[in-house]
Amino acid sequence: MTATEPLPGAQGRTAAEEGKSLREIAESAGLKQVGGRPPLGAYLRDLWERRHFAVTLARSSAYSQNQGSYLGQLWNILNPLINAAVYLAIFGYVLKTDRGIENYIAFLVIGVFFFQFTTRSMTVGSKAITGNAGLVNSLQFPRALLPLSVVLTELIMMLPAVLVLLVLVPMTGEPFQWWWLMLPFVVLLQWVFATGMAFALARMVVEVRDIANLIPFVTRALMYFSGVFFSISSYAGSGILGSVLAYQPIALYIELARTCLMVESQPSLGLWLGGIGWAVGALVVGFLFFWRAEEKYGRG
Amino acid sequence: MAEQTEPVTATAAPVAAPAVAATSAEEAKATGRPILVVDDVHLKYKTYGGKRRTPGSRLPSWAKGLTQGVGAVDVVHAVKGVSFVAHHGESIGLIGHNGSGKSTLLRAVAGAMPVSSGAIYTDGVASLLGVSGALIKNLSGERNIILGCLALGLKPSEVKQHFEEVVEFADIGEFVRLPMEAYSSGMGARLRFAISTAASPDILMIDEALATGDASFKARSQKRIDEIRERAGTVLLVSHSMGTIKETCDRVLWLDSGVLRADGQPDEVIEAYMETQRAKVEAAKK
Structure with missing residues (x-):
């Protein structure tokens, strides 16, 4: 030898x-x-070098999620459509929460699609580390790739829904306006915000797994606080309560999307600044919070 | 074996320090440069979903049944103060009973699990090949190859370059297009082996992964292992087959309940290990 x-x-x-x-x-x-937490600069560089992994993983899992059925990728379009129909039946015809809204169909459909992206991102983001034990236990890579990747999956799956919106909304009588072109930026901001949330939640669930059990309740509560199917200003007024509800991030991104697509919702600088602020803030805080526990994301 | 605190002798160091930064593989091999140092490592992990033990509790049995399922988090102290140095070109076998901490130790070396105390130092890329590992069941073999290679740090262009080679080595034919859940355990193991070695790791850790393969696969993987050692890499192999260990390794570590029991020549260590095994088998027969 x-x-x-x-x-x-x-x-x-x-x-x-x-x-x-x-x-x-x-x-x-x-x-x-081995292990330990690399300095922030090195960590970011490492993340950038392996970005292809996050993107490929996101694309593969977005694809595989609909593969277990006959209609396959068609479900990407069917899912949001059926969803919108169900909500319309409940809130438009049974509960009639359309007070103060002229084009309720467009209002509701935009609300449902954008809201679902956020809550789904929160759900999958919280399990980004604990749910990928196979990868985490056998390969060494910057763990931040996982929250990034699962939210990217949601973004990819949301794109067909956005296309459905662009067909559906004009059918409800909304004319084309230049603000439509701003819609991609709303999606972008919301995606950045959701990624920040996913970072924070992923770490919290690693530390205390029980938090994952609470997330369904949080998302359900958020649905009623975020003006998904009712107009916040018509029901909560424009006082303190109304403003708090309107400027909390989840409602805010829904409202921004509505101002882009609907004539009756007026865009405002405040809304846009709020949207940018929430996105940048969530990303920076969430990422730093996640990175600080990098060495813990093994088993246990 | 444990708890040696080395006297830091700053005085008289007659032995020459190992050559710094040996560049070529040959040089690294010749100087016996260390590639992996495990320094008094302890590993603990949490498991969820067991039953909580509350000895001495005076609760009635129905209440015990309720409380047992709450706060049921156990901490397993799997590795207790293991130290060793591995050098370029070495091939090291890890033996021990089930649950002696072998797999956990490998995971820590791969950086997939944090150490509770102590430190692990490596040179280059460490790649772990486990029985249940890495890959994503509901994705096709193709996707898994691409993802695995990317995760190991290959660039997309390099992945393309290695793709055919991986498929060929894994020898899974048309199955490469099917999701991995359709694979037999042997096919899965072959694919994982092919992916793990595609990135030419400096330290390759194999956790029982050779056990599921057939003879031709074993021969091919043996060749891969030799290639890695030729390039001055190091192989760590966990196996319950003493034959495999003897064929592949030139040094054996014996882990016993998380403690390093022996470290040395394969024949001697295996002999000592088998001795205790025989005693256990005898006891079980009675």
């Missing part, structure tokens, strides 16, 4: 290494410590 003969009882030190501590041996050979 060309390899050095290990000395029994010397932990495999060679003669040259005898008498040195293991740390000294490692350092003099230029070895790097």
Whole structure:
């Protein structure tokens, strides 16, 4: 054998290494410590280098989610359509929560689609680490790729819904307006915001798994607080309560999307600044919060 | 074996320090440069969903049944103070009973699991090949190859370059287009092996993954292992087959309940291990 003969009882030190501590041996050979948290700059670089992994994983899982059925990828379009129909039946015809809204169909459909993206991102984001134990346990990569990737999956799956919107909304009588062109930016901001949320939730669930059990309740409550199927200003007024409800991020992105597509909703600078602020804030805080526990995302 | 605190002898170091930054593989091999240092490592992990034990509780049995399922989180102390140095070109076998901490140790070396205390130092890319591992069941073999290679840090162009080679090595034919859940355990193992070694890891860790393969696969994987060692990489192999260990390894570590029991020549360590095994088998027969 060309390899050095290990000395029994010397932990495999060679003669040259005898008498040195293991740390000294490692350092003099230029070895790097495994695990631990890399500095922020190095971490970001590492993330960027492996971005293809996050994108490919996102695309593959978006594709595979609809593959277990006869209609396959057609469900990407059918799902949002059926969803919108169900909500319309309940809130438009049974509960009649359309007070103060002229084009209720467009209002509701936009609300449902944008709201679903946020809540689905929260749900999958919270399980980004714990639900991918197979990958986490066997490969070393910056863990932030996982929350990034699962939210990207949701974004990919939302795109057909946006296309459905662009066909459906004109059918309800909305004329084309230049604000339509701003819709991609609303989607972008909402995606950034959702990614920040996913980072934060992913870490929280790693630390305390029980939090994942609470998320369905949170999303359900958010649905009633976010003006998905009713106009916040018509029901909560424009006082403090109304403003708080209107400027909380989830309602805000829905409203921004409505101002782009519907004539009756007026865009405002405040809304856009709020949207940008929430997105950047959530991403920065969420990412830092996630990165600070990087060394913990193994097993347990 | 455990808890040696090395006296830091700053005085008289007559032995020459190992050559710094040996560049070529040959040089690295010749100088026996360390590639992996495990320094007094302890590993603990949490498991969920067990039953909580509350010895001495005076609750009635129906109440015990209720409380047992709450807060049932166990901490398993799987590895307790293991230290060793591995050098370029070495092939090391890890033996021990089920639950002795072998797989957990490999996971930590791969960076897939945090250490509770101590430190692990490596040089280059460590790749772990487990029985149940890595890959995503509901995606096709093709997708898994691409994802696995990307996760190991290959660039998309390199993935394309290696793709055919991986498919060929895995020898799964048309199955490459089917989701991995349709694979037999042997096919899954072959594909994982092919992916893990595609990135030419410096440290390859194999956790029982050779057990499921047939003879031709074993021969091919043996060849891969030799290639890695030729390039001055190191192979860590967990196996319950002493034959495989003897064929592949030139050094054996014996882990016993998380503690390193022996570290040395394969024949000697395996002999000592088998001795205790025989005693256990005898006891079981009685």
